[in-house]
Amino acid sequence: MAETLLAVRGLxxxxxxxxxxxxxxxxxxxxxxxxxxxxNGAGKTxxxxxxxxxxxxxxxxxxxxxxxxxxxDAPLRSRLGLARSFQITSIFRDFSALxxxxxxxxxxxxGNFRFWRSARDERALREPARVVLDSVGLGTRxxxxxxxxxxGEQRQLEIAMALATEPRLLLLDxxxxxxxxxxxxxxxxxxxxxxGRITIVLVEHDMDAVFSLADRISVMVYGRIIATGTPxxxxxxxxxxxxxxxxxxxxxx
Amino acid sequence: xAIAQRTIVLGVAGLLLAxxxxxxxxxxxxxxxxxxxxxxxxxxxxxxxxxILGYGGMVSFGHAxxxxxxxxxxxxxxxxxxxxxxxQWSLAIVAxxxxxxVMGAISLRTSGVYFIxxxxxxxxxxxxxxxxxxxxxxxxxxxxAARSKFGGPIDLDRPMVFYYVVLxxxxxxxxxxxxxxxxxxxxxxxxxxxxxxRARAIGFSPFRYKLTAFVVAGSAGGLAGALLANQTEYxxxxxxxxxxxxxxxxMVILGGMGTLVGPVIGAVVLLxxxxxxxxxxxxxxxxxGPLLVLVVLFAKRGLFGLLLGTASxxx
Numbered sequence: 154m155a156e157t158l159l160a161v162r163g164l165x166x167x168x169x170x171x172x173x174x175x176x177x178x179x180x181x182x183x184x185x186x187x188x189x190x191x192x193n194g195a196g197k198t199x200x201x202x203x204x205x206x207x208x209x210x211x212x213x214x215x216x217x218x219x220x221x222x223x224x225x226d227a228p229l230r231s232r233l234g235l236a237r238s239f240q241i242t243s244i245f246r247d248f249s250a251l252x253x254x255x256x257x258x259x260x261x262x263x264g265n266f267r268f269w270r271s272a273r274d275e276r277a278l279r280e281p282a283r284v285v286l287d288s289v290g291l292g293t294r295x296x297x298x299x300x301x302x303x304x305g306e307q308r309q310l311e312i313a314m315a316l317a318t319e320p321r322l323l324l325l326d327x328x329x330x331x332x333x334x335x336x337x338x339x340x341x342x343x344x345x346x347x348x349g350r351i352t353i354v355l356v357e358h359d360m361d362a363v364f365s366l367a368d369r370i371s372v373m374v375y376g377r378i379i380a381t382g383t384p385x386x387x388x389x390x391x392x393x394x395x396x397x398x399x400x401x402x403x404x405x406x
Numbered sequence: 407x408a409i410a411q412r413t414i415v416l417g418v419a420g421l422l423l424a425x426x427x428x429x430x431x432x433x434x435x436x437x438x439x440x441x442x443x444x445x446x447x448x449x450x451x452x453x454x455x456x457x458i459l460g461y462g463g464m465v466s467f468g469h470a471x472x473x474x475x476x477x478x479x480x481x482x483x484x485x486x487x488x489x490x491x492x493x494q495w496s497l498a499i500v501a502x503x504x505x506x507x508v509m510g511a512i513s514l515r516t517s518g519v520y521f522i523x524x525x526x527x528x529x530x531x532x533x534x535x536x537x538x539x540x541x542x543x544x545x546x547x548x549x550x551a552a553r554s555k556f557g558g559p560i561d562l563d564r565p566m567v568f569y570y571v572v573l574x575x576x577x578x579x580x581x582x583x584x585x586x587x588x589x590x591x592x593x594x595x596x597x598x599x600x601x602x603x604r605a606r607a608i609g610f611s612p613f614r615y616k617l618t619a620f621v622v623a624g625s626a627g628g629l630a631g632a633l634l635a636n637q638t639e640y641x642x643x644x645x646x647x648x649x650x651x652x653x654x655x656x657m658v659i660l661g662g663m664g665t666l667v668g669p670v671i672g673a674v675v676l677l678x679x680x681x682x683x684x685x686x687x688x689x690x691x692x693x694x695g696p697l698l699v700l701v702v703l704f705a706k707r708g709l710f711g712l713l714l715g716t717a718s719x720x721x
Contacts, residue, residue: 243603247600
């Protein structure tokens with residue numbers, strides 16, 4: 154079997170009486186697109202939060218690229234190559250699209266204690282940012298204030314920022330949420346171009362997106378992963394059908 | 407285009423300020439040299455607050471603390487007969503920087519209201535420390551024994567010379583500040599202000615950059631304090647009172663947060679209004695208060711924003 158990039162063991166997180174993560178074991182193989190699906194409230198975003206370093210697990214361990222990163226905070230994990238997008242769009246709204254991406258480039262180049270030279274004049278930041286912006290289809294929108302971009306474009310911008318950090322693993326929390334059909338198709342095809350090049354963990358409610366992108370799928374219910382497998386395996390899994398797909402074949406629309 | 411406009415405003419403002427002493431001399435109104443020098447000293451303090459408030463989103467309500475530290479760093483050595491300006495002003499900067507380091511290291515672990523309260527509490531602590539310094543006049547304060555001495559042509563006892571020293575420091579600080587906020591370092595603190603979770607998610611650890619900005623702002627505030635002691639030739643714990651911190655913040659907001667030049671305008675306008683209105687009535691704050699409300703409501707970028715016609719620029 155291929156190399157495991159991300160290994161989660163016994164991850165648990167409790168919020169009061171709610172066990173949001175219940176001894177989760179998860180292996181993400183280098184190069185795969187691994188979708189995590191499940192009904193609302195299953196604990197998917199809590200899992201992403203712990204993987205990204207925003208939430209501290211109560212128990213369990215996370216290994217990334219052979220290192221135990223359980224105690225690392227979000228910026229450190231990002232610098233190790235773990236990039237993310239947020240469920241609710243999170244961008245620097247009062248900066249231009251290009252600035253947003255250039256900031257992500259800068260965050261990974263170091264040299265933040267430079268006080269004199271204008272960061273906007275630095276080709277070392279602007280050119281890689283421009284390349285990434287082009288690659289997600291926002292090349293013509295570089296100078297637009299991020300707040301003024303359309304919703305779909307803002308989601309693309311988030312992907313661009315994640316890509317600009319040259320990640321080894323991309324955590325995507327509902328990248329097509331709130332999008333119209335056309336926008337969501339554009340996003341799915343964008344993610345399709347990344348598939349195979351970058352390892353992706355994809356949390357998504359849109360089953361069309363999931364089944365067209367995922368190599369493997371893990372199904373979460375009540376904080377537990379009840380099944381992991383290829384899309385056909387998951388589709389035919391009796392437990393999954395009962396717990397999830399059977400109740401509502403197109404959840405979360 | 408906005409850059410060019412900015413440069414024009416900056417150039418015109420600088421020129422006007424440079425022309426104050428000759429005009430005051432021609433019209434035989436030496437009082438204005440004093441007034442405008444005072445404005446520029448507060449402008450330095452306001453610009454330094456703008457660095458962290460306007461660009462870093464750090465609502466520090468204790469900025470007057472540095473004015474006091476800077477003033478005492480001049481006054482206490484002078485009291486003991488040490489009047490070397492280089493020494494006094496260095497002491498003002500270093501002591502303020504260290505205070506900012508401690509204040510920032512603690513307060514920057516919090517945010518929002520807690521941050522405001524901690525910075526306020528620190529400044530009040532220093533205010534009461536000032537009151538307890540019986541040797542140096544306690545709550546009455548004391549006269550400055552002598553203005554800082556630099557030797558050569560830099561004689562602060564000559565009003566014009568002192569004036570141009572302050573103007574030079576202000577201009578230098580505006581230029582340095584302008585570079586700083588556009589630099590990589592500046593982009594980090596602005597990004598953290600704009601969206602801290604996002605800044606963290608792309609790999610910035612904002613704390614150390616914010617702390618550095620906090621220390622830079624504190625140092626400049628300390629230098630303003632050293633100038634203020636020389637200006638008033640008197641120092642009192644009142645320099646550190648929280649109402650003084652509020653006044654500096656008022657200047658920043660009135661002039662335009664996150665613009666650097668705005669706080670200069672804010673300092674000039676506020677002190678001018680104070681001067682004019684207090685001649686009319688003892689209750690001049692009654693007029694000043696509504697004015698600030700209007701500025702906050704209708705000019706997000708303050709007076710500077712109105713000047714540029716970009717009041718609603720940011721989102």
